[in-house]
Amino acid sequence: MTWTEALVVGAVDLGESDRIMRLLTAERGRISAVARRVRSSGKRWAGVLDVGNHVRLRFGRSRGSLASISEAEAVAAPRRARSDLERVALLAYGCELCAGLAPEDHEASKLWRLLHTWIALLEGPKTPRSASRAALEAKALTFAGLAPRLVHCARCGDLARDPLVFDPDSGGVVHQHCGAGRSILAEHAAVLEGLRRTPLADTVELELPAEVRNALPDFAEYHLGRGLKSRGLVAELGL
Ligand SMILES: [Zn+2]
Structure with a gap:
């Protein structure tokens, strides 16, 4: 074989x-x-x-x-991601997220490459932080066929303008008058959309506004139908 x-x-x-x-x-x-x-x-x-x-x-x-x-x-085999707590948490999170979103017994080359790149990034000189994590989440969701709507309202299709909410059930951001969910600024949704399109290696120096750090993990958990076990530690460490 x-x-x-x-x-x-x-x-x-x-x-x-x-x-x-x-x-x-x-x-x-x-x-x-x-x-x-x-x-x-x-x-x-x-x-x-x-x-x-x-x-x-x-x-x-x-x-x-x-x-x-x-x-x-x-x-x-990871070296830094076995000895440094922040990297240990991010390694566990990346594995859980990418594997959770991958189909069973079906081609998943983009998710495989994404996780491979994430693990390599965790061996780099700087610990990836919140923006890198969001980029990982946005890409993993996209490669799983679950790209969140971040530029246009997921309900009416018009340009996303404040006031907006984030609603996993609708597929991303929706105008406040189109649906219900957690408040999100159009500016922050645009940051997530930018990260979705930015190579992981270019995100390491960036931080994500605290208000928007939960949107994509919530979205992933909604689609997985369960919580991500490693999310708590990642959040506790402020990553
Ligand atoms: Zn709308």
Whole structure:
């Protein structure tokens, strides 16, 4: 069997010694596979399947509906994003967000590249902050086919002018008279739209106004139908 490249985005222990790995791949989106004896045999796979790693894998026989990983080697492993708390939080958040928005067993090359770029950014000299996080969110939503409407009212289609609200249910910003939601300034919606179109690497020096930091995570959680576990820590750290 051929090698599959993947980013490790999560893991859940299974039984005495196995672990179910959650992986993001370009060709098949989000997939799960069992790593057998990964906890008991220790050395063989030590550190290879850590969350955030870029790996190459081969799959062996399936166990029920789950493929099992027969071979794995690390292509790259985060270093700074394992030792610095802010980067640790942003790594977990990026993995959870991109994997959550990725389709299961279906092509997701743009989301794969986005997460790969995010992980590389977290190894850079400066810790990405709120504007980078918003750019990541806006791009991840866009690549998942859920681009938020930020320039025109999601209800009537006219140019978004104050007073505006942000309404995930409508698909983004709406005029106050067109719907209901949390207040947002047209100027701030325009900042989010700008970040959606800016390469991640160009966002590291930027900060996002505090009032608008929750709009896109709320939007993502609305579409995921659940909360993002790593969001709390990211918010606590002011990122
Ligand atoms: Zn409207």
